[in-house]
Amino acid sequence: MVSGKRIFSDFKVFSRGYLRNKFGLFFGLIFPVILILIFGAIFSGNNTGTIDVYAQNQDTGAFGQNLGDRFLSALNESTTLRVITVNASENFPDYLAAHSASDGILIPQNFSANYILGQPVNLTVYGNPTSSTSGIVSGTVNGYANYFNLQRFNGTMIIGLTSATVNTQQTKYIDFLIPGLIGFSILTSPMFSLVNISSEYKKTKLFKQLSLTPLTKMEWLTSKVLWYIVLTIAGFLLMVGVGIFAFGAHVTLTPWLIPFLVLGPMLFAALGMLVGTVTKNPETAGVIGNIVTFPMMFLAGTFFPISIMPTYLQTVAHGLPLFYIIEGLNNVMVYNNITGAIIDLVVVAVITVVIFALAVKLFKWRED
Amino acid sequence: MLPIEVVSLKKCYGDIRAVDDISFTVKQGEVFGLLGPNGAGKTTTIEILEGLRAKDEGQVKVLGLDPWKDGYELHKKIGVIPQEFTFFEKITPKEAIQYYADLFKVKVDPDAILKEVLLEDSAKVYFDSLSGGQKQKTGLALSLVNSPELLFLDEPTTGLDPNARRAIWEVIRGLKAKGKTIILTTHYLDEAQQLSDRVAIMNHGKIVAMGTSEEIIKQHGSGERLEIHGTEKLANYIKENTELQVDYNRSRGEIVIPLKQKIDALAALAAAEQSGMDWGEIQTRQDSLDDVFVKLVSYGVNEQGEIIGDNEVKPAVSKRRR
Ligand SMILES: Nc1ncnc2c1ncn2[C@@H]1O[C@H](COP(=O)(O)OP(=O)(O)OP(=O)(O)O)[C@@H](O)[C@H]1O
Ligand SMILES: [Mg+2]
Numbered sequence: 001m002v003s004g005k006r007i008f009s010d011f012k013v014f015s016r017g018y019l020r021n022k023f024g025l026f027f028g029l030i031f032p033v034i035l036i037l038i039f040g041a042i043f044s045g046n047n048t049g050t051i052d053v054y055a056q057n058q059d060t061g062a063f064g065q066n067l068g069d070r071f072l073s074a075l076n077e078s079t080t081l082r083v084i085t086v087n088a089s090e091n092f093p094d095y096l097a098a099h100s101a102s103d104g105i106l107i108p109q110n111f112s113a114n115y116i117l118g119q120p121v122n123l124t125v126y127g128n129p130t131s132s133t134s135g136i137v138s139g140t141v142n143g144y145a146n147y148f149n150l151q152r153f154n155g156t157m158i159i160g161l162t163s164a165t166v167n168t169q170q171t172k173y174i175d176f177l178i179p180g181l182i183g184f185s186i187l188t189s190p191m192f193s194l195v196n197i198s199s200e201y202k203k204t205k206l207f208k209q210l211s212l213t214p215l216t217k218m219e220w221l222t223s224k225v226l227w228y229i230v231l232t233i234a235g236f237l238l239m240v241g242v243g244i245f246a247f248g249a250h251v252t253l254t255p256w257l258i259p260f261l262v263l264g265p266m267l268f269a270a271l272g273m274l275v276g277t278v279t280k281n282p283e284t285a286g287v288i289g290n291i292v293t294f295p296m297m298f299l300a301g302t303f304f305p306i307s308i309m310p311t312y313l314q315t316v317a318h319g320l321p322l323f324y325i326i327e328g329l330n331n332v333m334v335y336n337n338i339t340g341a342i343i344d345l346v347v348v349a350v351i352t353v354v355i356f357a358l359a360v361k362l363f364k365w366r367e368d
Numbered sequence: 369m370l371p372i373e374v375v376s377l378k379k380c381y382g383d384i385r386a387v388d389d390i391s392f393t394v395k396q397g398e399v400f401g402l403l404g405p406n407g408a409g410k411t412t413t414i415e416i417l418e419g420l421r422a423k424d425e426g427q428v429k430v431l432g433l434d435p436w437k438d439g440y441e442l443h444k445k446i447g448v449i450p451q452e453f454t455f456f457e458k459i460t461p462k463e464a465i466q467y468y469a470d471l472f473k474v475k476v477d478p479d480a481i482l483k484e485v486l487l488e489d490s491a492k493v494y495f496d497s498l499s500g501g502q503k504q505k506t507g508l509a510l511s512l513v514n515s516p517e518l519l520f521l522d523e524p525t526t527g528l529d530p531n532a533r534r535a536i537w538e539v540i541r542g543l544k545a546k547g548k549t550i551i552l553t554t555h556y557l558d559e560a561q562q563l564s565d566r567v568a569i570m571n572h573g574k575i576v577a578m579g580t581s582e583e584i585i586k587q588h589g590s591g592e593r594l595e596i597h598g599t600e601k602l603a604n605y606i607k608e609n610t611e612l613q614v615d616y617n618r619s620r621g622e623i624v625i626p627l628k629q630k631i632d633a634l635a636a637l638a639a640a641e642q643s644g645m646d647w648g649e650i651q652t653r654q655d656s657l658d659d660v661f662v663k664l665v666s667y668g669v670n671e672q673g674e675i676i677g678d679n680e681v682k683p684a685v686s687k688r689r690r
Contacts, residue, residue: 005473006470006471009467010471013463013467016463017456017457017459021457021458204454205450205452205454206454206455206456208415208420209450209453209454209455211420211439212446212448213443213472214444214471214472215471366419366420366421366422367421367422
């Protein structure tokens with residue numbers, strides 16, 4: 001019979017012990033906030049995604065016009081590129097190399113003259129095939145070249161482009177980062193703690209000691225889960241608070257977040273317990289714990305959206321329980337997509353029930 | 369109903385027979401001492417009785433219950449100090465007692481318990497900062513919280529200073545006076561002798577001797593003997609000139625003469641005096657539990673419970689400690 005009173009006594013002792021141990025507190029609460037501050041600071045200055053590109057205009061002009069300049073200022077007005085002009089006397093390729101630049105645009109000497117006379121002229125776009133920005137630069141330059149070509153023959157642009165980011169005009173990296181890092185702390189804090197606790201208690205015979213009291217395994221695990229739910233919600237409030245006040249993040253806070261903040265810690269506390277239970281000693285438990293945790297820490301959409309990863313890694317990500325928690329949090333907080341969130345929730349709930357049941361079943365107080 | 373009944377208990381770990389077919393009973397209100405060298409199987413036996421380990425074979429009844437199957441019921445009625453007691457790092461002894469009281473749903477006065485085990489001074493120190501002895505005392509304090517009728521104390525005084533040991537002895541005597549049944553393991557034979565009504569000596573998973581210490585000494589000890597400090601030549605002289613059995617312990621330079629009757633001592637001394645040789649201290653002594661323990665453990669016993677191959681008198685070895 002499960003006793004709420006015993007769960008509460010154990011909860012009291014465990015949480016007090018946790019708060020007295022500075023390590024736990026640091027990794028549970030301070031560390032996620034530090035992550036928000038660091039990642040938020042790194043990306044907050046550059047949230048429009050503008051690419052710096054060097055350009056050299058060798059065009060000498062014709063008929064009183066310098067079309068090279070006009071071309072570059074048109075590029076600069078696009079939100080995609082920021083043109084940094086290089087003095088015409090420089091050797092352009094050398095200059096690019098010296099500045100470790102991966103992208104450059106060179107406008108030739110007779111650009112204006114040939115354009116006006118209707119003769120072909122080539123722009124040179126320098127790029128680095130391994131760089132993700134080069135494609136964007138050549139695409140943009142190509143687009144503007146077409147535009148200039150059409151204008152030359154009095155053609156009309158039918159399709160124009162306005163750039164916008166997904167969903168709302170104001171969405172910034174920090175808005176995606178908050179759910180990711182909340183997922184990160186939902187994973188790491190209960191998981192690492194329970195791997196450690198369950199293997200250490202086994203080694204130091206603390207489980208045997210507890211088995212001599214009326215406390216049951218189920219009550220013990222429940223009290224741990226409750227504590228990590230409390231810790232997760234505290235961490236959630238801290239991270240969202242820092243995100244909003246330090247970086248002006250825009251996230252939606254609705255009761256739909258609660259099931260994720262409850263099931264998440266439950267899932268990973270049980271998973272940690274399971275790892276500690278099936279391994280022989282704390283060393284093995286630590287290794288297995290890391291093997292299970294690390295892929296999730298990076299591949300489940302914690303620090304960056306999984307859409308930027310290659311397809312095979314995206315497939316891997318869909319096999320990680322944390323992915324559904326982070327996707328669900330994103331659906332609620334960023335996209336306001338409750339239908340999507342409910343699907344994620346169902347997946348998370350099923351995984352949680354399975355892992356929890358398995359952990360309770362395999363976990364032993366005593367030895368055979 | 370006896371509090372503890374064990375019949376043909378066996379437990380193996382691979383090739384190691386940790387507990388090898390032992391049987392014993394413990395009576396109500398008795399203090400039963402379990403002795404034996406490291407690895408003899410004491411902890412394994414005790415933990416099977418506590419329901420913390422499963423047995424391989426045999427029958428075990430503790431307070432009328434099967435400890436493995438009915439462990440949850442049993443644990444409410446017993447108190448345990450495990451060997452090398454450990455607990456949560458960041459909890460004070462006082463909080464630990466309160467925690468146990470909450471789990472058992474009993475009302476206790478933590479300060480009174482702390483006082484009883486001489487731990488008042490460390491009531492508010494975190495467990496991981498306590499000394500080894502203080503940790504051990506915390507274990508004892510916790511084992512008392514549910515006022516158990518049966519206690520299992522696995523090396524409760526190992527690593528304690530003499531004062532603390534005596535304090536724990538007092539606690540144990542107090543519990544005995546209240547009619548509690550206690551099983552105690554220890555490496556200190558004086559402790560076993562002081563506290564236990566009966567002892568069992570275990571070796572290699574078997575019980576090699578059991579009874580009161582007097583009974584064990586009488587059964588396995590060598591009886592009274594005369595020891596004379598002198599040369600081997602003198603020993604031979606006495607041997608040739610009396611009817612007595614004379615042994616010589618070279619390492620200690622001691623002539624050892626088992627006394628079948630007190631008068632044998634006179635004959636031996638007369639012969640020594642007659643020899644004209646020098647001789648020093650004389651004394652008569654009897655095997656202590658220590659001596660018997662060392663013999664039992666180093667030589668083993670045959671089917672009849674006699675010690676095998678013990679001819680030379682061994683010096684009383686200092687108490688073994690872990
Ligand atoms: N869990 C286990 N797995 C494997 N072997 C074990 C286990 N527990 C005990 N043993 C073995 O069983 C034997 C008896 O061990 P036990 O702990 O009962 O001895 P003990 O008499 O309590 O010794 P000590 O005085 O050192 O505490 C030892 O050889 C030990 O190595
Ligand atoms: Mg032992």
